Amino acid sequence: MVVPPLLRAVIMGPPGSGKGTISARIIKHFGMKHLSSGDLLRDNMQKKTEVGILAKSYIDQGRLIPDDIMTRLMLNELKGLDQYNWLLDGFPRTVAQAEALDKECQIDTVIDLDVPFETIKCRLTARWIHPASGRVYNLEFSPPKVQIFEELRLQIHRW
Incomplete structure (x- = not known):
């Protein structure tokens, strides 16, 4: 029996572009695991994990969470998904994050959502x-x- 290769995908786009909505459809249709950086951060902050407390301190100051913290958080979660097809949502966001991800695994597909600014503004409001x-x-x-x-x-x- 030949085992099909695992699919590794990333969905990208600005806040309000529909990443979550489209991700839900993709994971349902293709039977993939969904890993959202925002969901993972919120979960860690709610559970008051070490990373969650650290992330909250940056957010409360209106600062971005440093690449090394986000990368460590996401790559650690991906280790538990090594036997599954998965879709990343919200990661990577920077070149440094993309390079770190590239060292750990090969991405097969990137979905980049291009949505007009006015549409995003309406959705976010x-x-x-x-x-x-x-x-x-x-x-x-x-x-x-x-x-x-x-x-x-x-x-x-x-x-």
């Missing part, structure tokens, strides 16, 4: 994150349930 759960909603096509919506509405009103 309709995006809300529920602070208590970290869930991301879009008021136009993926609105929160009424109770959560009321919490968001009150937060917006106070702002």
Whole structure:
């Protein structure tokens, strides 16, 4: 029996370009594992891991998380996916991250989403994150349930 080669893919694009939405369709259709750098960071911050605490300190200062921290976090997660097809979302973001990834594995496919700025602006202005759960909603096509919506509405009103 011949075992088919594993697929290694990356999806790239600015915030609001649809990476998460398209990734969900790809992983469902092709049976791939999805590794989102944003989801992984949020999970580590919520669990208050060493990396999560460090990442939060950068975010709270309005700074980008250094390449070595993001690279270490993502490559460590990829070790657990070595037997699976996978799709990376949000990593790599810099040349240094791409070079580090390239040293560890061969990427077969890169999907680069090219979305007009006005479309991204509309999507991001309709995006809300529920602070208590970290869930991301879009008021136009993926609105929160009424109770959560009321919490968001009150937060917006106070702002």
